[in-house]
């Protein structure tokens with residue numbers, strides 16, 4: 001729902017300001033499906049405002065994984081493009097929505113299915129938030145609610161920073177969705193100005209870095225962004241974020257056989273953190289074979305993990321969700 005547009009319309013119609021709050025409450029909190037559910041308004045007023053879309057996205061598919069621990073949604077934008085979001089249902093009752101911030105992605109990471117799509121356009125804040133509102137409607141039918149949001153779907157959030165930050169404002173505002181800032185994470189492939197702005201403007205939001213390599217030479221082979229924002233500059237920005245916010249940073253690391261998974265590279269990775277070790281958390285991800293790489297063997301991932309543990313680095317394996325519905329990391333490619 002585009003609140004600014006609706007506000008203008010209500011002003012034209014000389015309506016009191018509480019009308020906007022009624023509409024916002026109905027959309028964000030009651031999770032109503034459409035204008036017809038806004039029964040505190042007269043039929044005429046609803047009809048006069050209907051040129052503002054209630055939901056800017058239309059859900060075209062919802063694919064549950066077999067167990068069913070994750071659901072992948074496909075949405076159509078008003079200009080006919082397809083985006084995807086995933087909800088991951090955890091055993092402890094948390095429900096994490098992974099949202100897209102762009103249609104496609106320009107960054108071209110070699111291990112990522114979304115990266116093969118190229119970029120079509122940025123999503124608006126309303127389109128970003130509508131993914132979460134529509135997922136919340138789905139969860140409501142299962143007696144669940146959205147507890148966490150991660151910007152890890154299609155796109156690089158810091159290539160669309162203004163709209164992503166507007167979406168975060170709407171998600172955290174008590175008058176809108178009302179989610180706690182600490183329940184939101186933004187994941188970037190390493191866009192340094194975005195990291196700097198996050199530290200300044202949203203120090204409560206969690207930062208995740210798609211690192212995937214312990215050094216510049218390996219990183220630039222698999223992630224073209226490393227040429228624009230070289231490794232040293234990126235690490236400086238991350239350390240400065242840690243110093244300013246005192247918040248833990250999650251480092252995503254996809255395990256690619258023979259590329260970034262040697263035990264020497266595990267030592268190199270550990271060396272990066274030094275005095276910031278207590279604020280670093282490494283998440284090792286099993287590669288879902290979508291392209292030219294091979295996934296590291298299970299035993300090898302364990303050995304890599306053990307090196308990090310021995311060096312005092314907090315490290316986990318990402319619980320893999322929804323592999324069979326192409327909803328795992330790096331698999332959102334608009335295929336449903």
Ligand code: SF4
Nearest residue numbers: 105107108109112115
């Ligand atoms: S990993 Fe992220 S930044 Fe890289 S191509 Fe995929 S969606 Fe884009």
